[in-house]
Amino acid sequence: MTVNRRQFMQSAAAALLVPCMARAGFLSLEARVADQLIAPDGYPETKLWSYGGKVPGIPLRLKQGDRVQRRLVNNLPQPTSVHWHGIRIANAMDGVSGLTQAPVVPGDTFDYDFEVPDAGTYWYHAHNRSMEQVARGLYGPLIVEEATPPDVDQDLILMLDDWRLDPETAQITDDFDNGRDLSHAGRLGNLVTVNGSFDPAFPVKRNERLRLRLINASNARIFDVGLDGLSGWIVALDGMPLEAPLAIPQSFPLAPAQRADLVVDVSTDDDAANLLSVEQDGAYGLVQFNVTGELAKTRRDGVDALPPNPLPVLRDVETAPLHRMVLQGGAMRWLENARIGDTEMSGRELAQLGRFWALNGNAERPTDPFLDTGLGSLHRIEFVNETAFPHAMHLHGHHFRLILEDGSFGPWRDTVLVDRGQTRQIALLTDNPGDWLLHCHMLGHAASGMMSWIRVT
Template identity: 40%
Template sequence: MNRRQFLASSAAMGLLPRSAASASPTYRLRAEDVTGQILPLGDGATRMLGFNGSMPGPELRVRQGERVRVDVENGLDEGTAVHWHGIRLENSMDGVPALTQTIIEPGDTKTYSFVPPDAGTFWYHSHYISHEQVARGLMGPLIIEDDEPIDVDHDITAILSDWRMERDGTLIEEYTDRHSVAHAGLLGTFARAFFSRGEVKAGDRIRLRLINAATNRIFPVVVSGASGRIVALDGISLSEPRDFEQIMMAPAQRVDLILDVAADVKLDMMSRQGPYELGTIAASGKNGLRKATPIAALPAHAIPVPSNPDRHLTLHMMGGAMGGRHGGANIWAFNDISDLQSDPFAYFRKGETARITLVNDTSFPHGIHLHGHHFYEVGADGSIGDLRDTTLVNARENRDILCTFDNPGKWMLHCHMLSHAFGGMRTWVEVT
């Protein structure tokens, strides 16, 4: 990776206006060609994809439990679809071609309407040839607001990603390189964070919402210039805030922090060559009114811990470089099968609980994402751990998850290293 340091400042991700004519919030997203400033100001701009003229797309903010309508217009010369990542929504609104909808053809508009049940940090992105369209910029933040405001001075979103580009900012239009697909996935040559706000005061208490929107890169993040605790993972609040030193984020994972600002708040990605600056929120001036208080837990979520599972299944990750042979027809496979098939990985009755052992028999880590549900990670000692929608399983390791399948429909289950999904690591489940 080129270790040029990126400027901290970036244009704020704009909030779309709500429609005054509708009883529920209505937004419009237009997928289109855009020019983005990925490199520092003064360096080359990048021709890419985005929503409403920007990359990342506009920040959507919706109240918990309130129905939202999003009209997605396709201004591209190819099809697209939008997935609302981490939202436990109606199946027909999940945004997955071949499972829940047809693609949005060029010039067409599709209306998505759903009620988000959980407050927290989520995001939206293309789910059609997503290994390419997300890499080219079809992504944006989706924030589900709490019923009661959290006591912070600023609520800031940070989208982390990387891009494979030339030094002048031109995207390298190669998304299916077999060597990359068979290894860690297509990794960018430049990385940075986009902040919804670029300046705070020393003494401020901020909520910092980190979203890993990269197609394949795992971000080991270190925060300096502020102290605080982790309060939520993948949009779901922790029962107790957690201390941290380094935050490991697989693609699609989110981490919410409550931080007390002491100086410029800097995000660094730790690499073999040392810290790589992703971006900085500048501290200017002093907040003399804020009094230091303990960081409290966010409001509790409403997802119960499952009882004893009804079934125990195994999802075996196979293939890739330095991996063993498998029966699938692509580079990667689950249980000897590559890509979506006519039959699902499993059928579940609504309300059925399953313990699924994720076996990573490959030489690379995988971030496994289940649509339409959250699941509990299970510790090696059998203890119930964090509630997530995407779990990172390291090479040659196993992880059990525990999920109550209470959302009817056909739901995708795949590696969110999108090069690996393209290479065959995707399946689905059906809940009836």
């Protein structure tokens, strides 16, 4: 199959093999402005916000159980903080401005110091004014390697993102408070990149085995990922190994903040294979792999499951308390009223404040937690999406298990995609003390109302 490449306002991306960067002691993680070519050749560089002068930011690759010691140095024009997404972390290190720490003002620093208990694919990103700061490029990969990694020839990190650029200047458009974006699907870009690069070619060999670590770093775009000339298995989701590898379907969704680890073989007889974005009008290339020779005459056998992480065992879930979280508002299902703090406000008043969404009638993070519970408690949370748009609900500090329609367990996740009109249920063991954010990871939705939290004491 020949994969057509869209032009500047419709195309996509690159791949990068990330080197080891883990060292002892506090190393600088500088947040600063940088110029980088993310548009096609012939366009100027784009002014981005970065960790370490490049987007994605400094790649962190560690062994399971290692310690991260990074000093955030804020050389940006705004206060910021760093959230270590998917890591079951000490609460004081979670990086949520206004909940777990004060924002780090320009010119100041903050020391992050924590251990990584779970192997897998994670990432870090800004968590102050996230909708703007992540859209400007403040994110990077965090990879925790298994003690016994799978037998692969290359281990590639692929961070998917989309950017909203001025087509004349290739600069990021400064319309982050756009009410239409906030009340609809969110900030969708007009240029797709992978690892901050546009339309690359990456050399591989026929029958080579690759580990592809997919990370969706976009503000709001749900990628429907497919393969061309590659075949294999999904072995982990949101960093957590599947109990049994899953044969990759024709395509699968990857919502904002979600990750998927694939083990694939280069099976094409052509001179290129591709990672695809499957859209309504066809499949388009995200990453191209140019085939240069042959590694072996035949493909390898199947793949073993990755070693499990030290996650809790969930028992008697059907008797656990059920907590209902209703997702409300947005275009076509406008809020009639909702609360900000203790004040009940009309939909018109809320819209004037840039609030278009609510969780259980609250149009910003409420004073009281959605769930206030003791350490080691088992709970079920039911997300009921009454809106006309999908939402990626993310819980900090924990992983949870999906509960399928037949009552059985689905995979461990830290971010669950709840489609329009859909109800999804999760099982959660509160095994990490602290105040933990629970929000939609369509970052414009979070900024305009979809923000809550839980307390584990």
